[in-house]
Ligand SMILES: NC(=O)C1=CN([C@@H]2O[C@H](COP(=O)(O)OP(=O)(O)OC[C@H]3O[C@@H](n4cnc5c(N)ncnc54)[C@H](O)[C@@H]3O)[C@@H](O)[C@H]2O)C=CC1
């Protein structure tokens with residue numbers, strides 16, 4: 001019935017009145033763009049939203065967090081959008097709004113309340129939220145991420161308000177694609193998903209685990225500038241084996257025991273297929289916080305078939321190896337001269353151990369020689385081939401033909417490691433005896449307490465310094481306050497995969513890489529280690545400061561992009577001449593853009609007054 005222009009004029013006219021309707025229609029309306037809206041990526045570049053601006057009613061510019069600028073709307077915008085009068089008279093800059101946000105958050109003493117403030121801000125004004133986070137990483141990362149996000153997950157039933165991300169349950173098996181279609185964004189490039197079985201070191205939190213993919217994706221945008229509409233957090237709800245949750249009246253997930261085995265595997269298969277069917281073959285699929293029984297197994301199954309990685313295995317490996325590389329500059333011991341002892345022999349430990357082996361091989365050892373330098377201790381004791389039950393399959397490479405031992409401290413005395421790496425979820429496991437022994441064995445012991453959140457860290461930064469006479473090189477998964485030792489202050493670094501996954505994701509998305517080889521994580525580790533300055537090391541930090549993490553993420557993305565082309569993994573062709581420029585051009589702007597329609601030959605006759613009616617083109 002209607003031509004395209006008539007349709008656009010119709011919707012524009014209904015929404016914002018005839019004067020501006022034509023201007024909109026001529027410049028922005030999706031029915032004018034080819035290909036149509038559903039496939040048009042440019043459209044998102046313009047609006048960042050799937051809502052046709054021509055169909056947005058005035059008030060929706062305030063209600064939609066992607067469009068809302070609050071008091072930062074100019075008088076001209078307020079009048080043009082029909083929101084004049086809906087806002088107080090004052091005009092504020094984004095900078096003034098950021099000040100108010102900081103004051104508001106500081107008023108809360110409780111971190112969970114700070115978390116809720118930030119969630120509400122994201123729901124209200126997306127650009128303000130991401131700019132606040134990206135410009136205050138040190139201050140707010142511990143709120144949207146570990147440790148506070150752990151608490152938020154534990155209280156998820158209480159704090160759950162508005163939908164953010166998709167919940168897909170095992171009952172939806174057979175219909176996963178249809179559920180993905182309900183997500184309102186057509187241009188998703190990255191999905192972070194969990195089944196909630198190993199949320200940080202807090203165990204099985206079932207559907208309450210949703211806080212983790214949401215938090216991780218906030219870092220995609222804040223730390224690497226990946227556009228929010230390209231990110232989709234998902235929780236795969238297959239039930240929970242956490243009895244407390246099954247009995248919790250507030251629990252919001254499926255109230256049943258976890259589905260496992262064939263049915264679970266079929267569900268994950270269907271999910272992976274549905275994601276690429278809905279969003280394309282190069283959609284980045286990040287596994288997050290899957291339990292040991294599934295994490296490594298699913299990575300092995302999918303790593304060469306999808307554009308996928310497991311953050312807990314590979315992202316963690318990369319950040320830990322970067323820390324070990326930087327530590328060399330202090331210890332003067334090559335990677336291949338260390339003895340590594342892991343407390344915990346799960347996903348994180350094996351990921352780190354395997355990448356450390358690869359790095360030692362690059363220094364000249366054989367794989368076997370490198371593996372010989374790595375020992376592990378899990379819930380059943382030292383990984384000895386002689387112990388009852390043997391060495392678990394996932395850690396076979398690190399089992400040793402030595403006498404079984406159940407005492408961790410006895411192992412330290414026997415093995416005399418130079419690097420002690422905690423990925424055990426056992427808070428305080430590196431006690432005074434353990435740390436003193438490490439200091440006795442070696443001049444500069446490396447101590448990593450990587451378990452999250454803070455309550456699960458194997459030791460605090462202060463204890464690590466106190467009990468090693470201030471000689472340790474320390475990093476932790478969650479942040480610790482500065483250490484005071486011997487009249488000096490030290491700022492220890494955060495060995496957390498958040499230094500890695502945002503940059504990897506940006507590089508992968510920018511090149512539409514079709515799968516992610518292990519070597520990318522070694523490249524990312526080297527890039528991160530190179531960012532550590534002498535002043536970082538003097539402060540006690542083997543990672544750059546968190547205020548530099550955006551720069552680091554971009555550097556990692558560029559290296560990843562180079563590698564994608566060098567190794568024939570990229571799908572964006574022709575290859576951009578200037579890769580740095582290409583990667584940067586993909587990034588989100590944290591600053592407000594004009595909400596005024598872009599028009600040609602159109603000048604207001606009188607400022608702040610009614611606009612002149614435009615002549616309708618003859619050739620409609
Ligand atoms: N800093 C970072 O970037 C990251 C930190 N992590 C943290 O590492 C921890 C472990 O994560 P995953 O390896 O994925 O878990 P996992 O469940 O795969 O492995 C846990 C390991 O700890 C062992 N363990 C449990 N209790 C123990 C005990 N009492 N004594 C000795 N060993 C014990 C288990 O046997 C298992 O080998 C979590 O707290 C997680 O938050 C994980 C990924 C990234």
Ligand SMILES: CC(=O)C(=O)O
Nearest residue numbers: 200289312452496497
């Ligand atoms: C940091 C992270 O991914 C974890 O603790 O699971």
Ligand SMILES: [Mg+2]
Nearest residue numbers: 288289311312
């Ligand atoms: Mg994780």
